[in-house]
Structures are given as C-alpha cells and as structure tokens.
Amino acid sequence: MIPGGLAEIWVYLAREPLAALTATLLVWWMALRLQQALRQHPLANPVLIAVALLAGGLLAAGIDYRAYFAGAQFVHFLLGPATVALAVPLYREWQLVRRSAAAAVLSVTFGGLFAAAIGVALALMMGAAPDVTASLAPRSVTTPVAMGIAERIGGLPSLTAAVVICSGVVGAALGPATLNLVRVMDWRARGLAMGTAAHGIGTARALTVNPTAGAFSGLAMGLNALTTALLLPLLWRLLG
C-alpha cells in the first residue's frame, strides 16, 4: 500500500458514519455470540455486553461520543419505528390483553409508582442531594418521557437518561431471575413487570423469551409512560 494511503483511509473513516455503524453492528453480533457461548447466563445480556465493549473502546481510543453517535444514529433512529411495530405482537395477543386489561392497568399504575417511591426512598436513605433524588424518581419510564418528568420535578435530565438506561439493562439482565425467585410464572405478569420496571430494554429481553411476555411488556412500557408522566409530578408537588 502506498504511504499516505493509510492517512487518507483514516480521514475517510473518521468523517463518514460507516465506521461507527460497522462497529455497532459487529459488537452486537459478538455480544449475541458471547451470550450463546455462555449458555444464556442472565448476566450475559447482549445489550450490557455491547454497551460495555463500545463504551470501553471509545474511552480507550479517546473517541468523542458525539463523533460515534453521528454514525450510530442510524441504528438509534430505528427505535421509533420498532416501538410502533410493538403493535403487531400486541395485536396477536389482543384477546388475552383485552381480558387482562383491568389487572394490567392496575398493576402497571401501582408498579410504576412503587418504582418511583422506592428509588426516592433509597436515595434519601443514602443522603443523596435533592436534584439527584428527583433524577432517580422517573427511573423506570422510557427515556424521553423520563427526562421530561425529571425536568418538571427539579431533577437533572441528563443524569436521568443515564440512570434510565442502566435500570433497563439491570432489569433485562436480572429481572427474569428475580421473577423466578418470587415465583411469578404467568407470562403476562412477567411481561408486565419487565415493561413497567425496565421499559424498552426489558421489553427487548421479554420478546426474546416469550411472545406473550413480549406483548405485555410493550403494553406495560406504554402504559407506565402515560401513568407516571401524569401522576408523578402531581404527587411530587403534594408530598414535596
């Protein structure tokens, strides 16, 4: 290869979105292979593995996150259409969803408020600052809604975004084992729990395990976004 050619290639890769896109897809593929190799161990969650590998790689190479995101945003963009696509499994389970509607609404509403309350209680117990406590309250809600809630109750939206994603990964990795431990075997209930406490990342996990759990998890994610957005700022003002 001609000297100077390498530098030219480097300039091309640094400027175009191709490198970040390729890295994201390759790391995802590796994470899925690793999950299989570890025989689906709960901690071998592919989202956790892929995020850890890429985050470590960016930090080690000194690459700015914004430069990475400029390429990876094409993957990120598909989150919207994928969320809309959750209507398809929901439709498939529609008869079951309709019959379980009252139980689903009640458990998601209560579960979502419990998630906020225990986050706040643990933070207060550990002596967290008020803005950190407020950032932890909407932890279980899908990211854009959680950031909006945090802003309204005096939290830090950017901290909330990070906390929401970490909670989703923890829920996806350890949620199924927790549900086994407390003997929740009904796939509908398992899905509702995952979607309420671990939003879309939990739903991603639920979909790979069982179609009924996946549908109920998607439903719970949407419902929890609505109920927590309506109730949490109200309760915060009443109690705060």
Next chain:
Amino acid sequence: MLNALTLLVLCQFVGEILARGIGLPVPGPVIGMLLLLVGLIARERFGRGGPGNELKATATGLLGNLGLLFIPAGVGVILYLPLLARDWAPISLAIVLGTLASIAVTGRLAQSLLRHLGQ
C-alpha cells in the same frame, strides 16, 4: 419491507404530531403504536384479516433485534460518568435494588390481580 417500513414511520410521524400538538405526555412512537393497533383491529373488523405478511416480517425483524437499537443511546452513559461517580452509592442502589424490587412487586401484584380479575 418498504411498504411496511413506510407504514411504521407514518404512524410514528402522526404520533409525534399528536403528542406535540395536543401536548400528550407520551412519546410519539407510543402513540404511533396505539394508532397501528387500532388500525389492525379495525382491519380485522372489516374482514380484511390482521397484519399482512410484509408487516409481520418487518415487525419480527425489527423487534428480534430490539436490543441493538438501544446501544447508541446506551453508550451515551460515558458522557455522564462524572455525574454518576459523584453520587455513585445512592444511584447504584436505586438502579439495582430499586429496579429488581419493582420487578418483583409488579410481577407479584400482576399475577394475583390476573388470577382474581382476569379470565
């Protein structure tokens, strides 16, 4: 695949407009999901069957790799490492213990409510 993707993006688009226009506290894609669900149920009522094969295949493809779509945002956690490190004890406790307790409580509650209210 293209027709199905167009339908999904269209539902999201209308969802975003509704969310912003009426000021609904729900993200546009979630409203788009409801719109598509209503559309599919209506289609069935009019005897046209449920989702077409193309929509089914596209939805399966997207949702089968839903985890992948969270990675770019997930890597963004590196931007907040100093913030996370400052109050790491309450934050990690709330994330781990808080999330797992919420899953346990919601799951137990849902299971017993489904038993008593459901079927």
